[in-house]
Amino acid sequence: MCSKKVILGVLVSLSVIVLTGCDFRRVVVNNPLVAESLERLVPGQSTVQDVARVLGAPDEIEEGAQGMVFRYRYGDSKTMRVNFGWLLRIFLPVAPSMNLGKGEGETYILHVAMRPNLTYDHSVIQPPPDPPHFGFWPF
């Protein structure tokens, strides 16, 4: 009973120490793009203000083949790193860095085409890519 608890305690401590040698970092830019909100826009009728009410102000505006294009972006990136040298900090005065790490990032893009009279025409949403994952193995 005693030895089990002690072993459990030691394992928990080691896990915490190992985990503190890890890094889980995430960067999120803006809000997720919701495709369903586009259903409220009517081609030829919805104005710039209607588009802004549903989607907010665009991140970019460009001249299109006819009219203009509003572009919206949402970014999500995840990075994980494990410093195997961290464990040596228990025994050594300095902890050497022995890092393995990997980062994945995705940008979701929505294009909204506006007609020359500044009414909504159509939209193109990039098929959602696989969301990024945490993983430290870089090979």
Next chain:
Amino acid sequence: MKYVRGFCWDSQGCYRSVWLGILGLLVMNVLMSGCAFVRGEVGEPFSEEGLQTVKPGKTSRQEVARQFGAPDEIVQANGHEIFHYRRFDSKMGWLLFLSRLNIGSDHLWVFFNEQGIVDDVVFGNRTKDVEFQIWPFGD
């Protein structure tokens, strides 16, 4: 309760000092690793009063520039000259091996007609949704 070689031996047969040691190690680990909350802002917030002064059909290009300063970008699209003003806000929470950085952007787009009078105004405030978060997993 009895004492063996200086350790307190409780009724369940476990060394309390082992648990105290583990707890001390964990607390020390937390203190050594620490936490942080960091905020970064680029650009001035858009005031409600300032936005109210821009009236389609009335406000001129010079008046907009007087109110908001020189635009970050001027876009020519579909016969419109468009002033683009941006603001960014970022909030990062970091605790031990977990961190999350949320970035939001506000955009003000002012459309001018050929006479240099405001035609339309699009403003989106996404920085109000930016929160301090530590947990990098999930949504």
